[in-house]
Amino acid sequence: MRRADKMRTFWSWACALVLAAAASAQAPALPSWNDGDARTRIVEFVKAVTDSKSKDYVAPSDRIAVFDNDGTLWSEQPLYFQFVYMLDQLKAAAPKHPEWKDNAAFKALAAQDKAALAKLGEKPILELLGQAVGGMTVAEYDQSVRDWLASARHPKYNKPYTDLVYPAMQDLLAYLRANGFKTFIVSGGSVEFMRPWAEKAYGIPPEQVVGSQQEVTFEMKDGKPLLRRGAKFSFIDDGPGKPVGIYRQIGKRPIAAFGNSDGDLQMLQVTADGPGQRLMLLVHHDDDVREVAYDRQSHIGKLDKALDEATAKKWVVVSMKKDWKKVFAFEK
């Protein structure tokens, strides 16, 4: 090894040691969580997989953690925020589509009829959205998402939707990364709807966002290359689609998975099925004062089968009411 290489190796090594010491000794673990079973189990899991003397030690390159977005990292009531965006897009496009007045998905969206939306399922809704925004270039679509996020306000809190992220989950993301984890979003939402703000809100860069995808095609126009959106979704990253999305884009089995609804069940099952210690966690929306209490009967973020399985398999179930000091950062 040349002298320059040796020096570099020395400094890299020294810095790695210093940073690891700083992270483990000085980082406050999960400051916005109350003491309790959930917090304890998260910390114990992280200690087990990061202690090189532990039988459950996992090398940093395999410390993959996956997070659902809607209802897990930010709120999803009274309607998935992407649906609200879609609704605004649909309203804007409606004059060009008189045929929509008889479309069941359009009517349910326009009325924000959650029972009807739940009954329809996501397919006709996504098809409608595809027609509304198909044909845009990806740059135009990205701008429309950014414009909407900058101007839209949540009906109850009168805040930008991105203010409705959960500080407790931001803490958890930071805590995992400080312990060598690579954190991914794996969401039923579209990648384009999350990528513009996920880095700032969660510290998750665009390449670590897995989500539903609309068809995109390459073309040359006036000597310039561009990507144009088609009218159809090519991939739905929800329910049984989540393990597929993880396989397609990450290519490794996660060792930790975080969700809040039945749409996350398969992702948690796949995570649980690997060797060694695993962390499967559900955020349970049980706080009707600071947010909305809902689970088995809800049309949005229904949590039923996954709650049974979490109970049977002793996965961590977080009580937002008891385990989190705050639900939203803007609370007094």
Added chain:
Amino acid sequence: MRRADKMRTFWSWACALVLAAAASAQAPALPSWNDGDARTRIVEFVKAVTDSKSKDYVAPSDRIAVFDNDGTLWSEQPLYFQFVYMLDQLKAAAPKHPEWKDNAAFKALAAQDKAALAKLGEKPILELLGQAVGGMTVAEYDQSVRDWLASARHPKYNKPYTDLVYPAMQDLLAYLRANGFKTFIVSGGSVEFMRPWAEKAYGIPPEQVVGSQQEVTFEMKDGKPLLRRGAKFSFIDDGPGKPVGIYRQIGKRPIAAFGNSDGDLQMLQVTADGPGQRLMLLVHHDDDVREVAYDRQSHIGKLDKALDEATAKKWVVVSMKKDWKKVFAFEK
């Protein structure tokens, strides 16, 4: 900010400075490259985008570099190595598929008839492979790739195929990463064929491998979750598919792109179309002593239109003969 946080921030900052200084001052840039225009232009580009005082400075999170695999990071002659693997799979599956004896793609593959394969295009070949390996679980398929790579030998060099990676490109990958770049493979090959060895060979983890994808579905079998491969490809990451693959999986425009054939042209065009300094580079196979000399007339890795565009737009064209000290690590 609490004292512990302040300390941590200080150490992170001090270490970042030390590491940056170590990387820029002491890392030997591209030791396996000869002095020349290609090496100079790579180094000048990296200096421009990493110098915070440069008008072309790019923040680390946007330093995205994409690399084709076949013919760019490793060899592709006399036949794309994945085709050789596929051929072995097809031979093993042939007794169960008597109908293949009249299949044009099967006949061309079995005869290694490159002209016929080129004429057929990749679609019927991939369809055939889909039939051969469809139905396997992803774990079984992963194992079959690993087993093949461990036992197969290149017909000319009698070495494992993974020995046919190019040290000059390994140097380039390491050099870019030492300068804060995130490096991705964007290849027409299947993700499953590259992920098992790309981390060891190139320092590129599975989640940074973009490639062609076969359909995969989730199922529960005897209480265990698994992913099973379908018979069809859901995505072909070649030619105009490459910018789509980059959009789907990375979500950012690269600032540097490396290829060797017309299948990389659109990826280089999209990279070139962004603001500021950009690095577009083609590896030109002009060394008929150490490897194989081929370009415009070749059925494998045809380089024709992209060579014209590189010349017209002054992209970097690497002469393997003149610019690389070695083509393969095993050379004397």
